[in-house]
Amino acid sequence: MVFQTGDEEWVLMSRVASGDESAIAELYDRFGALVFKAARQVLTSRAESEDASQEIFVRLWKTADRFDPRRARLVTWVMLIARRHLIDRLRRKVSRPEVLGLEADTESTFVSTKQAKAPVQPVEANQALRARIQELPELQREVIERAYLQGFTLREVSEQLDAPLGTVKSALSRGLARLRERLGDAEQHLA
Amino acid sequence: MNANELLNREELIEQASLDAMGLLDDFEASHFSKSFHAASATVQEEIRQLQAAVVVDSSMLSDELPAAGLRGRVLGAVMDALEDEATELQPIATIGTRVRRSTVATPSDVNAHVMDSIQHERRAANYRAMSRTLVMWRAASVGLAAALLVSLVWVSMVAGEAVKLGQLAYSTETASQVSSTLGPSFQSFLNSGTKIRSLVPVNANLNVSATVLVDPKTGESVLVAFGLDLNQVYTVRMIDAQGQHDLGSVTGKAVQLSGALLRRTDGQLIQTCKLQLIDSDGQVVLETA
Structure with a gap:
């Protein structure tokens, strides 16, 4: 039998599920930096991103037995769990804004769902990304800021912007694709 | 969106990045998954590749790297969580009593359904061990079958091996053994x-x-x-009309509990097919009746 990547990933996650410390270490070695970078993108400080990374790996252990290699690659699964955790964290912040300490890189203002009709000022953890978002068409920009950077659900964004859900979904998908293209172009240009 | 209508390839492609980034709500994510599974193998592979590329796209990630010390803290946090869960699992000894702990995630009566079965198997194993080491136990256990706990106390006075196994059977350590062997996955089986x-x-x-x-x-x-x-490494084998398939392996731990997650398979078929546990020499050790 050919030993496929999916099998190898399934075995790794089975070991993680059973609490095998060496498997958890292997999971961190493969995805720790990626998870931290995803957290750092949307959270205000390094300390907060490190806390989130710890919580994400605990969540990965708890959900390891649900990983299905037929449905997604392991990296997708890991980042899905990470993103969902970050979204939960962002939502908790929306409902309970924190007083930022000295470690915070920038001042951030989170808005509640009700307040969200007003212009938003999301986290500016990554200036390059923020600058590119500003160049997007208005609807794509609004949707990305609210859904990707602030953790609102697409339904909430749809209500906030008074736009059909399908339109919001398309705007988000196109906006993200456009961002990836633009940032990719910029990196190539700099290189 | 019509919930009965599956997404076509273009829609799947459009929503693939949103799904991978966790931006779909539960209903939409479930609809996406359903459509994904209904799609052709080629489209599925296309989606898998696209999603894997999207989530590692550097343009959507920070440039900063984690501190070297984070690895230790992450591993520590997971191991702490593991230990916490082990201690939270309801001790088997309390099953059947009125004691209920609010920290247990699932109702104790549901836990009992599964735990009782495991306990039953464990008692059976103990019984066989005792009968080998002490003929008297066989006679005594017939009369005392209704009060197994009392029997074990009695046996413990005369049979060294039985003491060890009997104590183990009623030890609260069993619950933590289950947890440490199977981790959080075991929790999902604690339902009716x-x-x-x-x-x-x-x-x-x-x-x-x-x-x-x-x-x-x-x-x-x-x-x-x-x-x-x-x-000793044992193989779990499933035999059905189509042939035989290995579902996984388990490593023996003598009187300690051994356990393993098995490869996912047809939920109905595994309830009716023949299951065997095979040792490293290829000999069938256990099988379904």
């Missing part, structure tokens, strides 16, 4: 829908037993065994 299949020794002299817990909805299953030879 779980189906239980018992494996019995092919040779009556063997003091081994095992139980397979099956979630018929997902096809996920776990094997819990007692009395497997220390460090």
